[in-house]
Amino acid sequence: MTDDMGRDEWLAALRQRVPEIPATDARVRQLAGALLVDVREDSERASGLPEGALGLSRGFLELRIEQVAPDRQGDILLLCGSGQRSLLAAEALQRMGYRHVSSVGGGMGAWKAAGLPVTAPGLDADAAERYARQVRLPQVGEAGQARLGAARIAVIGAGGLGSPVLLYLAAAGVGHLTLIDDDRVERSNLHRQVVHADARVGVSKADSARMALLALNPRVAVRVVVDRLRAENVEALIDGHDVVIDGADNFPTRYLLAAATRRLGVPLVYAAIERFTGQASVFDPRREDSPCYRCLFPEPPSAADAPNCSEAGVLGVLPGLVGLVQATEAMKLVLGIGQPLVGRLLTYDALGMRFRELALHRDPHCPGCGPAARFDGYVDIERMCASAG
Template sequence: MPIRLLTPSEAHARQQAGAYLIDVRAAHERALGMAVGAHGIVREELEADAAQHLRTLDAEVLLICQRGLRSRQVAEFLETHGYRNLSSVEGGTDAWDAAGLPMLRADIDVDFSERYSRHLRLPDVGLEGQKKLEAASVLLVGAGGLGSPAAYYLAAAGIGTLRIADDDVVDRSNLQRQILHTDARIGVPKVESAAIALSALNPRTKVEAVRERITSDNVEHLLEGIDVVVDGADNFPARYLLNDACVKLGKPLVYGAVHRFEGQASVFDAGRHRGEAPCYRCLFPEPPPPEAAPNCAEAGVLGVLPGVIGLLQATEAIKLLLGIGEPLCGRLLQFDALSMKFRETRLTADPQCPVCAPNRAFPGYVDYAAFCAGG
């Protein structure tokens, strides 16, 4: 016979009369709010050993999930195993809440719950993961082509503090790819323009605008209190400096670069994994000559290309902060926009690397401009 469906009000009345209400959702879903008095038993656990949780075959059992589908399916499963007094709550917890019935909620505000609702429903993120993101600090070097999409999605994801370092101002030629900025903000410092855009998107994210070019003198100060570094720089001296500082201080570095129609991304985490993970110098022991690596202003770049690479960088940063998935550590992901193909190259740590080799003392910062110029 069909499973009995109850409205939330009917189910609440039966619960008050002694019926056993079971919330079959996963723990990360229940953390966002559940009916007061409900017993949280994950669907898989209940179906695997119903006798452990249900007293008798005749006990009155009410089942509830998010919207009503899973609870009805569990009820149908239990019925085939001899349970005879089963009901499913129509509309699930959403309808229970909408009906104004008592709810037990986690200690989070409405804005947090609504803004990050899609993250909160992911088992690999959930409430605990979202709070990790809110407590995290990310340094983004460069508020240009790579920094723009990376910053947008890091702020949207709920990164608590986003420190952005850039000493440039918005130019009309930037707008083709640097989507943080607008025509109305031409001439405005990029970090100031970025703060305006990101605060409008997510006022919960604290944007620390640092109008400075990264140098050997300020790099360690910029890295203070930072969990992950995102390299949105457009020049080799900054990349080598960032790499060396991250190795010294044990910070993961999310790398990205673009050139005309091609881009690449990786994660360099040698500071925390000496001898196992490579650093940027393991991949590029020496910079190419300037004529072999012109910048975007000289060589041009497809406007959407930094968007693709910047999004990959934001993805890697979020994964690192949450401790989920497999980061691009030891892998260089290359993208060709014209053929729409990705290619992966395996990277290994250089045992003779002057910066990240095991047991090698930090050699100190060098004159990176001279180093990259071949001086």
């Protein structure tokens, strides 16, 4: 708008260049396949947005429109609060080469006045601000954030792997975290178990982690279980969860988890670390093609062949990287996006800074999921691991 041109004249000139349509017509075209984009800010959309509309703030429109509307010949409708920002947004898209762009006259006010459907906001003002950068991802959006908020994830262990897993899942807004650990914080833990603090040495790891998680995101519900996973409690503790994350440091727990998650039909996100190396995979019993943990390790190795961190040592940053792989896989499973590490074993060598991916197939002779597999009870699994140790 120039200094010698009044606002009305400027708007009139803009409307000559940008088609403007009534809200009722916009709804008809939306139902016929047009993309309706609400260009208001996240805080404005917190009170609701047109049903089926994509929320994409005006300031990010040019940066992200190609991700959701790669076809420049498609029918695109833009809506704002009163109909002025959408005119400017439509003009910007025209300059980008979009040929069929229209502005909804009167914006959201006209939409509501016409009695057209409005979707109640999935996020309140705090959540809209807290998760704004994540919600802007087309693969997440408000619907995905709501799925994360409703998700229940059990994390076994609040140690090296569990620390980054817990911190990032809580930060991402996973609504219900169950943390199972019977250990206490030691000073020797702190170089890698970053969810804890020096002031909490001697406190149970589960309680220490809960303090850190609620300080980071008080919206998350954290249930702590200060107990060890055993034959008599494994199913009761993990039943009802959407994903289970294995952050354990011993084979009895891993074999119990493998059996229980398979019997309950819950995906298991596995990882292990030693010295300078780590590995991760996803075992999903809901998929017929998914191997299980015992396809990888049919029987537990001896303690000499698989020493724990206290015996072999570990580079402090290693569990951070591998744990983040676990957190990423868990979020992908909840959101239903991407390609999970099912049938793949990801290995990492910190000294060489190399990742390798190995194919992991179902073993037809697997004692855990093969045709001849039999379940004799969790107590027998504990005995098997004890005899190997």
